[in-house]
Amino acid sequence: MTRLASGLRAWxxxxxxxxxxxxxxxxxxxxxxxxxxxxxxxxxGWVARPAITLGLILYLAALCMHAWVxxxxxxxxxxxxxxxxxxxxxxxxAVLIACALGGLGILYRI
Amino acid sequence: xxxxxxxxxxxxxxxxxMQSYTVEIRPGMMLRDALLEVKAGDETLAFRxxxxxxxCGSDGVNVNGRNRLACIxxxxxLREPVQVRPLPGRPVxxxxxxxxxxxxxxxxxVKPYLEHRDPLPEQEIRQSPExxxxxxGLYECILCGCCSTACPSFWWNPERxxxxxxxxxxxxxxxxxxxxxxxxxxxxLEGPYRLFRCHSIMNCVDACPKGLNxxxxxxxxxxxxxxxxx
Numbered sequence: 399m400t401r402l403a404s405g406l407r408a409w410x411x412x413x414x415x416x417x418x419x420x421x422x423x424x425x426x427x428x429x430x431x432x433x434x435x436x437x438x439x440x441x442x443g444w445v446a447r448p449a450i451t452l453g454l455i456l457y458l459a460a461l462c463m464h465a466w467v468x469x470x471x472x473x474x475x476x477x478x479x480x481x482x483x484x485x486x487x488x489x490x491x492a493v494l495i496a497c498a499l500g501g502l503g504i505l506y507r508i
Numbered sequence: 509x510x511x512x513x514x515x516x517x518x519x520x521x522x523x524x525x526m527q528s529y530t531v532e533i534r535p536g537m538m539l540r541d542a543l544l545e546v547k548a549g550d551e552t553l554a555f556r557x558x559x560x561x562x563x564c565g566s567d568g569v570n571v572n573g574r575n576r577l578a579c580i581x582x583x584x585x586l587r588e589p590v591q592v593r594p595l596p597g598r599p600v601x602x603x604x605x606x607x608x609x610x611x612x613x614x615x616x617x618v619k620p621y622l623e624h625r626d627p628l629p630e631q632e633i634r635q636s637p638e639x640x641x642x643x644x645g646l647y648e649c650i651l652c653g654c655c656s657t658a659c660p661s662f663w664w665n666p667e668r669x670x671x672x673x674x675x676x677x678x679x680x681x682x683x684x685x686x687x688x689x690x691x692x693x694x695x696x697l698e699g700p701y702r703l704f705r706c707h708s709i710m711n712c713v714d715a716c717p718k719g720l721n722x723x724x725x726x727x728x729x730x731x732x733x734x735x736x737x738x
């Protein structure tokens with residue numbers, strides 16, 4: 399448990415992922431709210447740029463990592479029963495993996 | 509002035525209750541003085557106290573929802589009715605007296621003493637003024653427990669999370685230029701619970717009657733741990 403859930407490693411990933419989320423979220427908000435693509439081809443063209451695709455893949459990974467560490471923290475604090483905690487951690491991992499795979503699938507099709 | 513004081517005797521089997529008392533306020537009166545007056549009229553009331561000067565750390569209580577030292581809490585500053593409860597999150601032994609053994613165990617676990625591996629010099633181990641200054645804001649802790657018992661992370665994981673007081677003490681020795689057990693101290697704090705249950709809620713900073721900042725100390729430990737791991 400200690401090696402898998404190392405405190406320093408989780409804390410470091412949370413900070414690193416948070417840094418990328420803080421940097422890239424304004425880019426996404428600016429593009430989607432202040433300069434939204436006029437139509438699907440415009441959106442497709444923007445997302446298909448290598449830098450944006452890479453940024454989005456990293457964003458997806460960072461979002462899932464950040465959510466995993468945050469969700470894990472909440473479950474470690476509030477769910478003391480080992481079985482219930484394990485089941486909820488498994489559920490959280492399944493949801494996040496499904497979201498990550500779904501997001502990667504969208505980017506792959508582009 | 510009206511006080512509502514938490515009363516509970518686990519051995520009696522009766523449920524906890526708040527009991528009202530009225531105390532005549534004098535200029536400069538502290539909460540400890542008021543509790544002593546209450547006790548003079550009702551000797552069944554139990555609470556800890558000793559020095560009366562904010563030095564021994566014995567009389568930590570929860571006053572109107574905030575952990576404070578009764579001996580340095582002026583009655584004039586308190587909203588009426590003054591609700592006095594035991595420090596939260598700890599088992600109540602009786603009335604305002606709580607079991608602090610877990611708190612002290614965590615303090616012992618961080619080895620709150622210098623570990624010097626080199627042969628000791630003939631005289632004292634010298635420090636520069638800058639090295640000594642690093643200990644300011646760390647050594648002043650009086651172990652009253654106001655910080656750790658105000659910490660939600662300590663409420664949820666009291667057996668495994670060291671708590672703000674013990675972590676402040678851990679940083680006090682990590683920051684000491686005379687200590688030579690940095691790697692061992694950091695290793696002893698690794699893992700998901702002992703250090704990393706702190707989410708910088710900062711209740712400890714708000715509660716500390718000595719104005720210390722355990723959250724900053726904990727952040728320094730995390731940064732030091734990261735630096736050592738690279």
